[in-house]
Amino acid sequence: MLREDIVFGPIKSRRLGRSLGINLLPEKGKICNFDCIYCECGWNSEGLSDTRIPNAAAVRNALEDKLCQCMLEGVQIDSITFSGDGEPTLNPDFARIIDDTIILRNTFYPSAKISVLSNATRLHKEDVFQALRKVDQPILKLDAPDNTLAAIINRCGKDYDVNRVIEGMERFQGNFILQTIFLKCKDFDSLSPAVLEGWKAWVRLLRPRQIMAYTISRPTPLAGIEAYEESAIRDALQDLLDEGFSIQIKGK
Ligand code: SF4
Secondary structure, X not given: OOOOOOEEEEEEEOOOEEEEEEOOOOOOOOEOOOOOOOOOOOOXXXXXXXXXXXXXXXXXXXXXXXXXXXXXXXXXOOEEEEOOOEOHHHOOOHHHHHHHHHHHHXXXXXXXXXXXXXXXXXXXXXXXHHHHHHOOEXXXXXXXXXXXXXXXXXXXXXOOOHHHHHXXXXXXXXXXXXXXXXXXXXXXXXXXXXXXHHHHHHHHHHOOOEEEEEOOOOOOOOOOOEOOOHHHHHHHOHHHHHOOOOEEEEOO
């Protein structure tokens, strides 16, 4: 499922309400430094012919046009969301685009949140970190508690280091949203005690202001992945709920 436009929607999002999407990556292909087995955009190897990445001016113009149109039509927008075909922070203009988006949001939809769905691999880049600090909802991914499982779920490169990701997340001092997908296939089970305890140890260290715990809801590029019922995820995270963590759970 690739986004054909820089700005798309608004769509009804399970997690974000009425969400106006922004795609900072190509329209017909995906660019990501992960290649998650569940990615709704498919594999990185598909659609490689399109490498056009919109610059800050193109994003600003597209967003201004769309926000103006939505306002005139009385369309509700709860979140202006950077998601799209890959990892948004890979766009070299990311920091400038965030600054422009804040100005446009304040002008047209001051009560809408700005959300960024990121795989958190570029938090060590100061401009990326500072930009993410400015948005209302930096939603940072941690699917696996260690590099071995991340290689299976996220198919990340060899340079991925979960410790570096955690160090970047620690700099938010809890003021971020942690997103984690729970699923199982023949190679692993996210809710197995070993995986779960490793993940919970990071959660207790990071103390994010909110956790989005969810499962797959769309076809996945890898066959044989199973989703979880909401009740299974809730039961597995009950101790964190009891400890006061705010957790939004979306099962199948
Ligand atoms: S990080 Fe996001 S965009 Fe990148 S492969 Fe994973 S799900 Fe797809």
